Amino acid sequence: MIAKRIIPCLDVKEGKVVKGTNFVGLRELGDPVEMASNYSKDGADEIIFLDISATNEGRQTMVDIVKRTAEQVFVPFTVGGGVRTMEDVNRLLKAGADKVGMNSAAVNNPELITESSDRFGAQCTVVAIDAKRVGGKWHVMTHGGSKDTGIDAIEWAKEAEKRGAGEILLTSVDTDGVKDGFDMLLTDTVVAAVRIPVIASGGVGKPEHFQEVFNKTDVSAGLAASIFHENTFTVKQVKDVCVEQGVNIREA
Numbered sequence: 001m002i003a004k005r006i007i008p009c010l011d012v013k014e015g016k017v018v019k020g021t022n023f024v025g026l027r028e029l030g031d032p033v034e035m036a037s038n039y040s041k042d043g044a045d046e047i048i049f050l051d052i053s054a055t056n057e058g059r060q061t062m063v064d065i066v067k068r069t070a071e072q073v074f075v076p077f078t079v080g081g082g083v084r085t086m087e088d089v090n091r092l093l094k095a096g097a098d099k100v101g102m103n104s105a106a107v108n109n110p111e112l113i114t115e116s117s118d119r120f121g122a123q124c125t126v127v128a129i130d131a132k133r134v135g136g137k138w139h140v141m142t143h144g145g146s147k148d149t150g151i152d153a154i155e156w157a158k159e160a161e162k163r164g165a166g167e168i169l170l171t172s173v174d175t176d177g178v179k180d181g182f183d184m185l186l187t188d189t190v191v192a193a194v195r196i197p198v199i200a201s202g203g204v205g206k207p208e209h210f211q212e213v214f215n216k217t218d219v220s221a222g223l224a225a226s227i228f229h230e231n232t233f234t235v236k237q238v239k240d241v242c243v244e245q246g247v248n249i250r251e252a
Contacts, residue, residue: 005045005221037072042235043252051081070096103128104142117164127160132173172202179205207241
């Protein structure tokens, strides 16, 4: 059985780590390179950077951050946000990212998934899906969770897999930053719909939320931001709880 992964996520805006609730109310938290290095030393299995600066200047800043991080962090790390073209994918991989995440651009141009997978490999191609419950379904949201595309999130996950995505980063807009736990039904539904690994994101408030999603779904990894950034819990504390509850995990 493949070990479950604990992944800190760093939302980066204009060179600084920020965090909000339900994708709004951002506050500045620190330096991404320093924070990523600390998480790596603390036992994180991977690191994810999400660049939420939409300008070209923001993307160039992110390339520099990726380069500096690659020199200090020795766990895999994914970079997403503002990825619109194959040139963006190539630039981030060259800078030292192990995987590149795509969201809005993949929705607008699904061929980008196929091109990235064909050129760089499925293992480098992550499709990020921000999903929000609308009626009895989940819709794909883009533009930082603000635009409802009307696309069924479950069907989009299936299409992303068919087009060559090697992994799905699934974020519940409804639970993001709320700290009451992952959206279990959404997570379980997407995991059941695809064969590729799924990272659950949105809603972690305590270590027990990780063990809950690992024990009740077949999700491959759990992601959190606030509880790590605010020093509420460490990666090691999360892993200790998971081990105590019988989760197959790499101990910190």
